[in-house]
Amino acid sequence: MTEYRVTFLPDGKSIEVEEQTTIAEAAQKAGVYINNLCGGEGVCGECRVKVVKGEAEPHENASAFFSQQELDAGFVLACQTPVHSDLEVEIPPESRLEEEQIITAGEQWPTPEPGEEAPEVSLAPFKPLVRKIYLELPRPTLEDNITDIERVARELRRKIGWHSYDITLHCLQNLSDNLREHDWKITATVVKDKGGYRIQQVEPLDTSHRNFGVAVDVGTTTVVAQLVDLRTGRVSGIEGAHNMQAQYGEDVISRMIYACGKGGLHPLHKAIVENINSLIEKLVKASSISREDINAIVAAGNTTMSHFLLGLTPCAIRLEPYVPTADVYPQILASEIGIQINPLGILETIPSVASYVGGDIVAGIAACGIADHPKVQGLIDIGTNGEIAIGNNEWLVCCSASAGPAFEGGGTRCGMRATRGAIEKVQVKNGEVVYSTIGNAAPRGICGSGLIDCIYELVKNKIIASDGKFNRDRKDSRLRVQDEIPEYVIAPAEETETGQPIVITESDIDNLIKSKGAVFAAIKSLVEYIGLTFDQLDTFYVAGGFGNYLNIPKAIGIGLLPDIPHEKIKFIGNSSLTGARMALSSEAAFEKCLAVAKSTTNVELSNYQPFMDEFVAALFLPHTDHRLFPSVKY
Amino acid sequence: MTEYRVTFLPDGKSIEVEEQTTIAEAAQKAGVYINNLCGGEGVCGECRVKVVKGEAEPHENASAFFSQQELDAGFVLACQTPVHSDLEVEIPPESRLEEEQIITAGEQWPTPEPGEEAPEVSLAPFKPLVRKIYLELPRPTLEDNITDIERVARELRRKIGWHSYDITLHCLQNLSDNLREHDWKITATVVKDKGGYRIQQVEPLDTSHRNFGVAVDVGTTTVVAQLVDLRTGRVSGIEGAHNMQAQYGEDVISRMIYACGKGGLHPLHKAIVENINSLIEKLVKASSISREDINAIVAAGNTTMSHFLLGLTPCAIRLEPYVPTADVYPQILASEIGIQINPLGILETIPSVASYVGGDIVAGIAACGIADHPKVQGLIDIGTNGEIAIGNNEWLVCCSASAGPAFEGGGTRCGMRATRGAIEKVQVKNGEVVYSTIGNAAPRGICGSGLIDCIYELVKNKIIASDGKFNRDRKDSRLRVQDEIPEYVIAPAEETETGQPIVITESDIDNLIKSKGAVFAAIKSLVEYIGLTFDQLDTFYVAGGFGNYLNIPKAIGIGLLPDIPHEKIKFIGNSSLTGARMALSSEAAFEKCLAVAKSTTNVELSNYQPFMDEFVAALFLPHTDHRLFPSVKY
Ligand code: FES
Ligand code: FES
Structure with missing residues (x-):
């Protein structure tokens, strides 16, 4: 032969x-x-x-x-x-054997909307956790009479990759009729789960355009949701609201106390679910889509918020030895916890590192790509906690320090979150105050970035001293005493929406100094813990609910951020939300989150003496040790 | 250094x-x-x-x-x-890297109950699909403060093997409180799924003794369920009932026609679910356990029955090109289809090979170990279909032929299924009939094995001829004509429970000849299709709803089974049930079922001319070609 x-x-x-x-x-x-x-x-x-x-x-x-x-x-x-x-x-x-497919053709990370920072994308190709794939199947013949579901899977393999697909009972029900009554034209919904891919649903005809997802940042103070078109990756809407749990306590600790006392877990769980449902309601209305078109939610929050969201008690988180129920959460149907989207829509919760370093910071790390680069970079997410991560593609450490609500607009007399009407920029020139508000509306209060500007300007203009006290001798019509409390008027009553003046009090300043002191002390402790110095940081990302804006030199000026070259510091807004959206839109990004959560080392500051010392030393504007802030000249 | x-x-x-x-x-x-x-x-x-x-x-x-x-x-x-x-x-x-653990210590395949054939066990170690493991966890400390669920998983790894465990939302809910309120003593329910292991539930304290499973053989005529103690593997009960779908049609085809016509799928789905629920009810009562103690069901049935059970339309199975919705079925919660066991209890359905070779035959192949041995063995499962599989540890072929309900006690005047009061053995000596019934009760009818005995004895005693007609010239008081139909009396009215005589009619004989002819023709066609002869079969297992008993020489005598040495033929009873029980009790057996379903080649007899020819040739007692039955001497 x-x-x-x-x-x-x-x-x-x-x-x-x-x-x-x-x-x-x-x-x-x-x-x-x-x-x-x-x-x-x-x-x-x-x-x-x-x-x-x-x-x-x-x-x-x-x-x-x-x-x-x-x-x-x-x-x-x-x-x-x-x-x-x-x-x-x-x-x-x-x-070939089990090599992971990377789809690139025609699928690119979307152009971000105006005002939104572009995420690192090279390692996060667009490939949403839930995809809807339209298929036209060849009809079965006696020679080719594999089962209906295998026919669907075979076509999926041809179209999106050669995986084995899990199936659900739901995708089998009515499959036979749907195929035969609709000319073998169907749309398969494919869900990525930890183990692989699952055919979640099979619908007749082409419904692939009806595929949306929602990324949610579950913050302690605010909850923000972004609607993403999972066919294109485009952001189609964004909505935010106060966390309705606030009625049970301003901060995480008081909510835990409520949940673990007679109040019970349920009201807090329900509050956050309602929060998300009402944000979805708004998003859906604004975009003229249906709730059923939403097939996936990715939520990022701190460990306690993630527990509340999933209905898990956070009680052991609060007490030594600080043990959460879980730090990696199962994929569930959103309907299991009462979130109203497609009944087969999934909810993924970004995993946590530890009790006080949650999915929000993990999402943030993924969003700024720290774990992908050889150079050492840092991220600080400033909310009611300051969470800090430092590392590169080989190692990651993180820590967390309680910062109080000041930067999110809480705990100060006229504080508000960064929404319409919030004073976000302040300048003081020759005794005159120039401010601007979000949306150029009449001012209603002052948000985190406005507060930072404000304190900086007051020190610079010698209206307050380095210890945070008002310079009472100074003649300034804006500096006054009301009910024995000295305050400085940023916006007089006649300019504001409420008819009440917007002021800063000495106790506001005191609060802010404690907040920024805790944050700076945490950064410094962590950097020194790993044996580095500030100047070894290649980039330092700053995230937080400040709004669209943070004045870096002024943030350094009050001693919040370390005094490194300004161009190394990048303000990236809500990185938790960006990370959640990336995870929703890119399997690789979601997997990066899992890897980050697993591999990051948490440094517990609560009993760490160097942190205590740093904290006390930082209760000054900018710092008791002025050599740490050489560029700051008041 | x-x-x-x-x-x-x-x-x-x-x-x-x-x-x-x-x-x-x-x-x-x-x-x-x-x-x-x-x-x-x-x-x-x-x-x-x-x-x-x-x-x-x-x-x-x-x-x-x-x-x-x-x-x-x-x-x-x-x-x-x-x-x-x-x-x-x-x-x-x-x-070491990902080697599958085989647990042997203290876990052995159970001793079968009296009257039950011992399955092949060497390759199916006892390791149920659902296990309950009692754990006493070390309390967390600041040095060892992994999450609660990771603590559970770590202890599970120590106790039952080093896997990664999937988790459900349910197992996280209340976990924190359960651990802390019950002194860190809990019982984890671990479920095997295709991908790996999942922690399904965590209960306080030791509930490991409350773990039962049910194996179900979903036959077209009868449904049989066996209760298995999943801690020990012991069978704690068995119950059977007529398939309640019979009200919609005697055989599979007429039920499909009903379901695919105006009747719809639902009544047939509901009937089988109710069947199973009422069998479980009986099992639970007899064993004084609670429904909640049942955590797993494994069901084996033909492809159509499996579709009915899961609520899938079987309509495309019936028509060319004979396409089922699925042949591998997802693991589901039994509660999803209304089966009342523990709300988190699972249901697995044994996979099928093809439209007319279902999970029942796959379970049977697993039960008799054909796929594990180098020698060529055969299995025939005789019910309303005769399904035949032949092969060894390298290859497997199968086919199916419609046998009619005769062997299951249907379609004959006095036929009944093999339960109490059924005549299961018959001998005719000097014109006298000696019979015995199941349970030694007064006779109520005649089951499959009784019918085979009977026909054999009647031919042997020249009461009927080789063409199945009564020898009307013969003087025999038992041979009589009622309403113009000749019949032979097995049990006169005065001996029976009903007061009606139990008889065999000519049309009963005719039916049986057609049934046995189809079965024999299928066996012969398949053996020749693969190029073998009967004597190359090392063992030939015979399964079916005949009851506890089948007389092999008589089954050969009527031409149902091939004339090979009798010791090579082994009657193994309900192998579908045995296989389902093995799959329930042994991961390896369940995986064997999956492998068998995937690798078995189906030979479609419906258009296969050699089969037609063989069928016609077999419509004789024992066969038109007497050389095929050299040992049969009437
Ligand atoms: S191996 Fe070639 S088609 Fe399956
Ligand atoms: S590698 Fe040693 S305990 Fe994890």
């Missing part, structure tokens, strides 16, 4: 085989692996190869597996194709 | 390392893999090794990972143990 040589690419192994041997058998002899799920029956399509030199005819049923273009390019099923000339056969990645 | 030699067993690789290097680092240098889930933090416990020579001290927290016995035996965590002498270190299987 004639023998022919078959060479396998890319690894170049070759073998002589008798005529009529199949390519699959030749590969086996040559010790080259080709997928072979159906055992060479020609029904699974796993053994696709490309004949690049020599002649090979596609087998009878080949059009069920390949597009015309692929057939023209020489694609055949290895198990169905006999050798009758010398061949060079290329084994494409999908036919 | 001093260097020491570390040798790793079992593969014997060795390396010199500096003092204080950890065993894990040494292994890495030596190119020996040790699990390392937590990255060497000493918290995951994945890197357990046994120091068999040399000195190594367990680290501080070692008692969280090892029993005293293990510590005494030299177990340490590789990542936490510095080298300070020459060492020989054994890497136990659980610390």
